[in-house]
Amino acid sequence: xxxxxxxxxxxxxxxxxxxxxxxxxxxxxxxxxxxxxxxxxxxxxxxxxxxxxxxxxxxxxxxxxxxxxxxxxxxxxxxxxxxxxxxxxxxxxxxxxxxxxxxxxxxxxxxxxxxxxxxxxxxx
Numbered sequence: 001x002x003x004x005x006x007x008x009x010x011x012x013x014x015x016x017x018x019x020x021x022x023x024x025x026x027x028x029x030x031x032x033x034x035x036x037x038x039x040x041x042x043x044x045x046x047x048x049x050x051x052x053x054x055x056x057x058x059x060x061x062x063x064x065x066x067x068x069x070x071x072x073x074x075x076x077x078x079x080x081x082x083x084x085x086x087x088x089x090x091x092x093x094x095x096x097x098x099x100x101x102x103x104x105x106x107x108x109x110x111x112x113x114x115x116x117x118x119x120x121x122x123x124x
Contacts, residue, residue, distance in 0.1 A: 001026055001027065001113065002024050002025070002026050002027040002028075002029065002032065002098055002113050003024065003025045003026045003113070004023070004024055004096050004097070004098060004113055004114065004115035005022070005023050005025070005115055006020060006021065006022050006094065006095065006096050006115045006116065006117060006118040007020070007021050007118060008020040008021050008118060009094060009118030009119045009120045010119075010120070010121070011121045011122075011123065012086055012120075012121070012122055012123070013122070013123050014086065014087050014088060014122055014123065014124050015085060015086065015087075016086050016122070017082070017083060017084045017085075017086065018083045018086065018120060019080060019081070019082050019083070020036070020080065020081040020083065020094055020096075020118060020120070021078055021079070021080050022034070022036075022078065022079040022080070022081075022096030022115060023077065023078050024077050024078070024098070028075070028077055029072065029078075029079070029098060031053060032053065032098040032099060032100055032101075032113075033050060033051065033052050033053055033098070033099045033100075033101045033102075033103065033104050033105055034050065034051050034070075034072060034079045034096065034098055034099075035047065035048075035049065035050035035051070035096070035097045035098075035099065035104075035105060035106075035111060036048040036049045036050070036070060036081050036094060036095070036096055036097075037094070037095045037097060037108060038090075038092035038093065038094045038095065038120075039092055039093050039095070039117075040092040040093075045095065045108055046061065047061050047106050047107070047108070048060070048061055048064055048068065048081070048094070049061070049068055049070040049081060050070065050104045050105060050106060051070045051071070051072055051079065051104065052103070052104045053101075053102065055071065055072050057104050058070050058104070059104050059106060063089070064083075064090075067083065067084050067085045067086075068081060068082065068083050068084070069081070069082040069084075070082075079096060081094070081096075083120070086120075086122045087122055088123070088124050089122075090120060090122050091120060091121050091122050092119075092120060093117040093118065093119050093120075094117060094118050094119075094120050095114055095115055095116075095117045096114075096115045097111035097112075097113060097114045097115070098111065098112060098113040099111045099112055099113075100112060
């Protein structure tokens with residue numbers, strides 16, 4: 001089974017950028033649609049972005065559309081989330097997830113494998 005590990009989180013000022021990565025081990029990601037979710041203290045985990053197996057189709061939440069970009073490499077072993085124009089509302093633990101799906105899942109329960117999360121903190 002695929003195992004996911006996120007990296008790239010940290011502390012950034014408002015307006016700054018971060019690039020999150022999700023690396024797979026145990027298997028390639030060739031048959032997995034991928035997604036990013038985030039969770040702030042006291043809130044439910046929420047959808048951020050997702051990408052299809054081919055990488056052609058992407059979806060974003062309204063709160064990050066135009067600021068975040070999800071991508072995956074050709075070898076299908078790494079997924080990234082480029083986050084620009086960050087604001088304090090983006091502060092959360094960010095999780096990558098994988099789903100054996102031929103469409104782009106948007107709901108948490110549709111994902112089969114999860115990483116451990118990486119903290120993103122945006123200071124004002």
